[in-house]
Amino acid sequence: MKLNDRAEEILETLWVHTKEKKEGHVDLGVSRGEPAIDELLNSGYIRMVNERVTFTEKGSKEGEKIVRRHRLAERLFADILDVKKKDVHAVSCQFEHLLHEGIEDNICVLLGHPKFCPHGTPIPPGECCRKFEKKAGKIVSPLSALEKKDKGKIAYIHTKDPKKLQKLLAMGALPGMSITIIQKFPSYVFQIGHSQFAVDKEMAEDIYVRIER
């Protein structure tokens, strides 16, 4: 059964709030009496306990899938269709509802099973990603997993450490820059523009590269 857009939005918000950020239960608040809530309750996606909304098993899975669709849509717009960052979220909000099961995995394959959305939050992996993990040769992968002489463009930087980020910025390791791997051992040596840099494994793991063959 296909949920309506509003119901999907609610599941999405609820999933991010309770599962990803782990901020506990959600008070119903202004959504009380909305038909979408009733629909979710009746189809067994959510439960109401003392005016608080919690997931059922089925609802949690569905929520994760919607979040995945939203973030995949964001990557699609940002990377392939070149929509500017500030518009990405809004467009994706509408687009995610058009992505049905099956199509979402096709897009995931097209994008090379990305791990993070353009804003840096993780994309929940789907079945296709798990299968793909086993096969070698990712399209977007951390610099540490690349081979000597691999070429590509930096897809994104992912680090939680602002000091490390600052160092990477200082080297000019920014999304969109062409990068070539010169050496992997004992340190990672790569070329960006006309400069060569050496980094250790920890830093190489934070640079995600879209490989061009």
Add this chain to the structure above:
Amino acid sequence: MRQGMDKRFGGYCDPLEIALEQIEGLLSRDYGISKEAIALLLMQDDSEINDLVKKREPEAFEKISGLIIKTKESYNQPLSYIINLRRQEEANRIVSRAVTLPEKQRPRFLEKLGLILMNPFFGGPILLFVLYFGLYEFVGKFGAGVLVNFLENVVFGKFINPFMIKLFDRILPWRVIHELFAGEYGIFTLGIRYAVAIIFPIVATFFIAFSIIEDTGYLPRLALLIDRLFKKIGLTGRAVIPMVLGFGCATMATMVTRTLPTKRERVIATLLLALAVPCSAQLGVIFALLEGHPKGLAVWILVLIAVFLFTGFLASRILPGERPTFYMEVPPLRLPQLSNILIKTYTRVKWYFLEIFPMFILASIMIWVGQITRLFDLLVWLLSYPVRLIGLPDKAAVPFLFGFFRRDYGAAGLYDMKKAGLLNGAQLVVATVTLTLFLPCIAQFLITIKERGIKTGIAISLFVFLFSFSIGFLVNWMLVSFGISI
């Protein structure tokens, strides 16, 4: 920067652009640079500009802080990242319109050589090659051998010293004062002779070798090769520069540890420099001491490497702090230019001399004071106990004490003992190992305290004192109990 924030890319709906405009509006003072630049720096959390604006216009600063916090909420990444990203976009746009690149040429000889220098298989042999020719042949044999011989034995031994002794015999006949200037440890006969005849040629040849190595671009390549090993001892490849400099002058290298990014790295590097890295002055005399004892030289090298790695490993386990990260630009290989090398060597030797020369005079005076007050006799007597413990004759306590005033004074004292036939092969090895590890010279001791603070400085020195004799004891015990003759 306004061009960098091109309206087409976001225009006025862009939270960053809106905040930038508002912050500019709030700033009313003149800072000597454009308000936009100030606003951008504020958004990137530049601490200096933050403090400046906070001081000059506290009211506006409060509002601005609020605005920045709000802007940060619109992005998942730090604002500095977003701003850099846009700069890059704009730079790429300009470059793509203005620059055309020639077809890629075949890699030239220097590029190929650069790759070989980074190769882990060739790296080791190349390092040995550089150390052998740069350090052993050029600094050790030519600098510390040929040049020192000429300056010390001919220039000072035949001309300056006899002249000074005669001169002071005539103008300062009082024995005590005479000793200060022209005695066995006098300012002219020892202090200046050491500075000019021994330290100058060794340090000058070392700086020439170092400048050549530095200018080729070899050091960053060595750093990336050695990073994994240095991580085990709590350092990164970056520390290779102070460590290599330590072979020239550990005092100067201790100053250079400033360039290491974390306090933990600085403490570990300072400790290792104080303990296990012999300076060029010492190296020269030690090579001379162990000449004719190739096995002894091998034991000395192995023990030092083991102590270096073991101490570093232990320190990295004990000292708190986060794991360091390594990143470094690898410049293209270049042929060094003679004029650059000469200028660099000249300024370094000059700087070094201005710093160190007074220390020599001071050391001479302190030895003189120590001798006439009999304080040295007491210290030598105290030191003779640990010296006996490591299997050396009592007389070896003298070079150990003098070793503190200049590490190479000590080694030179041992050299005299060797010539007098007072030391056998095993004793020579134990003595050189212990003296190399022993407390740094007084200059390095003072710099260590200045750079790391009095508590850490004293702690490092105490550790080095105890540890050097423990290792000496251990080496002596092993040589004796396994009956190894050297």
